[in-house]
Amino acid sequence: MTAYFLGVDGGGTKTEFVCMDGSGEIVARALTGTTYHLEVGAEEAVRRLGEGLGAVCGELGIAPAALDYAFFGLPAYGEDSEVDPQLHAACARLLGHDRFACGNDMVCGWAGSLGCEDGINIVAGTGSIGYGERQGVGARVGGWGEIFGDEGSAHWIAIQGLALFSRMSDGRAPKGPFHDRVTEAFTLRSDLELCEHIMGRHGMARGEIARLANLVSQAAGEGDLAARAILQAAAGELLELATALRSRLGFPEDVSVPISWSGGVLSQQQFVREAFVELLDRTGLFTPVEPRHPPGYGAALYARRLAALDHSTIVVSGLPFSST
Template identity: 70%
Template sequence: MTEHTYFLGVDGGGSKTEFVCIDATGTIKARALTGTTYHLEIGMNETVSRLEQGVAAICGQLDIQPDALGFVFFGLPAYGEDSVIDPQLHAACRSLLGHERYLCGNDMVCGWAGSLGCQDGINIVAGTGSIAYGERQGKTGRAGGWGEVFGDEGSAYWIAVQGLALFSHMSDGRAPKGVLHQRIVEALSLGNDLDLCQRIMGPAAMGRSEIAALAGLVSRAAADGDTGANAILASAAHELAALAISLRTTLSFPPEERVPLSWSGGVLLQEPLVRNAFAKIVDDTGLFALAEPLHAPGYGGALYAKRLAHTGGGRFSASAHKV
């Protein structure tokens, strides 16, 4: 493309949404940040509003109109999982851009594209939620990402919920009181332990991202020797490794091939107890070649937009990113 040399990637997450725009050389020309675009938490109207804000901020920095964007990839949380909502998101993105040079997909693609530079292999996302995405010779696949109600194992939200469950066991004597108990009391300013119910489930209940942030309490308690907290992090590592192993089979990698495996999201990037245990589990299988992330997911989304621009976006569709 010549007249349209900007490529925008939108990495929607459970806590924030990053907009990264690059030129034809891959140089970052503009960035913007908004809150989460997880429509299940904030609703469609607010999701679209935040997408509009981000695109407008990018165009403002570059002094262009959306029509000057050569291609845009919207990586959105939970996209591909609701046959009613997906077309609405797709139409909203068309409306705010005013052209057809875009694709909506799941934000898992941004993590993979950034970590592996759009090359074949698997990426594990472990942030507010968790999911695995990979590609092999044009075939795409995912594992996990079923949401916080009955899935997202190994994610920050999952770790936090396991920690809250452990707190309840510590409180009523089903488990010995470890460091985690007092950490939660202090962090949530609990007058008594049962106040936790109101904080999590009451009229002014904590949101998804707020609950996920409590995972840090579990990590710090584990680092200070809380055996129950340590067990939660070990379990998280096993759950994330299981995603990689399952997806490797789905994508039909040959048994002898050591598949490039990378990661993104705060749990694996910022929690060494989880990352080191995860790395050991997958390395011991002999099935993977661990690869340090090349780029952040936001940049990955922009790289993916650039790739789509040069392939015409023809073989890519929302359904292609769902197994």
């Protein structure tokens, strides 16, 4: 009989469901909206998990009980002792069995980019976080959220950009192409109208703000030095995640650690990726590795891995992992 392994990669913008067979071939996939419970609420996050699970099983013509193993990589999982058990119980209820594990979505990026091999992966999407494993021990850094963390992420870049716009508007910084890009994007009649768009009654959600990072990139491409400085700073913040995680995992000083990346900032914004890789090379401590697979596939790969292991032996710093 065909074996089915389901991986769920939750993100700040979307959630991807990928099901593979025992040979690693993708046999079904689905997409839903974000399952970031801090934005949409735990109830809506669970509803979207059920929607995606139903779509995958419907495509395969099977019941959830036929899935051999599932891994749910969920945003902010491992960070709330009240919500985590609720999400874990909901996954058990949706599947109707206990052959699954829940963890933070950072695991999906690492599992995909490095194929579940020892090393580090830096996620820079809507938010930012680093995860790696060494000799069966995992660790995370970053991922503290948009209020006081997520440095180097799209949301962080966008917030730095919005602050730059305010300085340009006030005359505290010279006006450059970025001011024009924001004015055009929001069709502003006056600069102060931006406050209403961002924080007003119909203000922008976290993911919508994160998409404004594209305006910073556009302005940087047009020669805006202040916008370029933001992107360069983002690369520096991501390097700090990498070096802290390298130390936390206890890699010897003479070992060049494989490091990869995932998320829209490092996958799609060439300036940030190139600056990040250049900074990595300067340290002499890392070996950059182009991502082997996307995070959704990584989640399914991780599910297959857990099915073959006594997953209770996996130790992850920061408690982002739980299984039945």
